[in-house]
Amino acid sequence: MARILVIDDDGHALRLIEFALTKAGYEVITASRGEEGLQKAFRQPPDLAIIDLMMPQMDGYEVCRRLRQNERTADTPIMVFTARIQEIDRQTALEAGADEFLTKTATPDELVSKVKSLLAREVSVPRAEARPGQVIALFSLRGGVGVSSLAINLAMALARQPNQKVALLDLCFLSSSVPLMLNVRPKLSLAELSREETTVSLDSLEKYMVAHSSGVKVLPVVLSLVRAAPIPAKTVEHVLAVLKSGFNYIIVDTLSSLDDMTLAALIRSDQIILVVVPEVASIQAATVTLQAFRSLGISEEAIVPTVNHTFAKGGLSLGTIQSALKRPIKAVIPYEPEVLIQAINSGAPLVLSHPSSAMATAIQKLASVLSPS
Template sequence: MARILVIDDDSHALRLIEFALTKAGHEVVTARRGEEGLQKAFQQPPNLAIIDLMMPKMDGYEVCRRLRQNERTADTPIMVFTARIQEIDRQTAMEAGASEFLTKTATPDELVSKVESLLASKVGVPRAEARPGQAIALFSLRGGVGVSSLAINLAVTLAGQPNQEVALLDLCFLSSSVPLMLNVRPKLSLAQLSREDTTISLESLEKCMVAHSSGVKVLPVVPSLARAAPISTKTVERVLSVLKSGFNYIIVDTLSSLDDMTLAALIHSDQIILVLAPEVASIQATTVTLQAFRSLGLSEEAIVPIVNHTFAKGGLSLGTIQGALKRPIKAVIPHEPELLIQAINSGTPLVLSQPSAAMATAIQKLASVLSLS
């Protein structure tokens, strides 16, 4: 007999699931809200959790993520049992930490069979090895090469890895597009904490963050462009240090400028993704940037140059770019403007809306390289 936690806001569905599993000899604990389910799970971890996706306040994706993040439930097998039937729903659920995805078109016998299979195999999610948080800044001295879009999609991709907490630090106080691209509305911001650097703690930062459905937590530097202003270098250093204590990855979206705030972010990042387009002006800007990095004493190994194809034809060849920069290009992101525009307009990152697209695949490969560094 196994102890199974079922979380579903539909009382009729709860009764049917409870009846089927009790008949099969299992102990069933039920909850009608995500928060209630998490409380019960953390108090007495179940042998398996069955979770609906469409619930008020906290949806099933977030419940999955929180179960994976807690030490007591990190290895608990999770079955998502939902009326949603789209492939993107299955993909997002698995990225959030689900072990199995089953639609509510399944019969009670099919549900019990899947439950027994999961319990027999004890499939959860392997725990990630503890490691210090890594700050990864994306930068280009030349604007318009897709830095923000890449930062967002990279953050979402990393957040899809098991047991990974990811923060997205938005330092583009003059032209931020992160909230728009993620369809989130921050209410607080880093600027509200910057007057007293010593007050900055993980708790205070999390109060300023807004969570995206992918699990990424966005920290804006200002509440709105109308109140745009940079923050001090001391604040940037403190914020990155604190975020590293609570997140596995901190993705930093930066201005196209070597101002003091941006330099502080670059200096205190563990890796710098240097983004360029395959054209002469972008190469020139990248050359200037590399010279500046050398004068600052930044590690050559920490710099990751990548080419983002922002136009369809006529771009310089990879060999020409590498020859001009005198260093290898670590990744090439293909040009898929229609899919990217659709993703931006819908507020859903490309790696979620079109995970099999060439651009999404390239970003996923880049994330794999960075996570192994």
């Protein structure tokens, strides 16, 4: 007998759905709030979840995302059952991780038929073989161009995609601003790991990570900037290899230096976001960086030149930047200082706190470009 979790804040609708499914022979578990439903799902994963969209505190879209982010429910079939009928609602639900979208104009028989179809589809479709995680490093030889902020928001954007586990590796031991910008308080860091662990497994590594509310796992480089030192390159290599076995994406926030630690991460990255701002010094630094990458054998296809606008007016044109770098710019992040400062001061990444802003939209688009088809 299949177990079906139904999450809906409308008590009348909840009873009708429960009655129809119980009559059809299913075991039904109900929840009237998103958080309650998640707790029940994580404690004992259902065979299928039916979720309403319009719920207080946590809407159905967010419930879908969190089910997909948790390893116990990442593969659970999800049906959104809602009074909303617009195409944008259907599209957003599917992007959040839903497998099926059904409006509440459907009859009980139609609901049961969809449930049977979705459960049968789940049995018949084999799971794809797991692929190693993708390492995406963000780098600029010139500091102060917004690399850490972009790394954080890119991690959040990727984590919002269905079925994605995302790690954020902080290698900026001279500033280590990631925990501060995310408002998390780590108790351990990569520095302790490099001193304490001779061999590293995924289980042991996760002890040094701190979970953000978005589902992103953060591995800070140090706890204190006092006498902070680079992490041995071998440790970085080993940690990246282990993270690739347990996460879909590993976002690396790098130091503005081509030291051994940073090079260890860059050489082992599947993609490198080369961040520039539209001014001469930044473009000169990027040109030097590209020369260094060529000498290191880093593939040109792996490099994603990205312009991050950090001032309002007077910057170099996109055409000038592309001519100087001799390659196309893959992404442009617009200038929105008020939104960015609010996000940093609140410890809430703008992709989450201001998802409709121009900056967040551009970062979401970049995340889509980086995601393999």
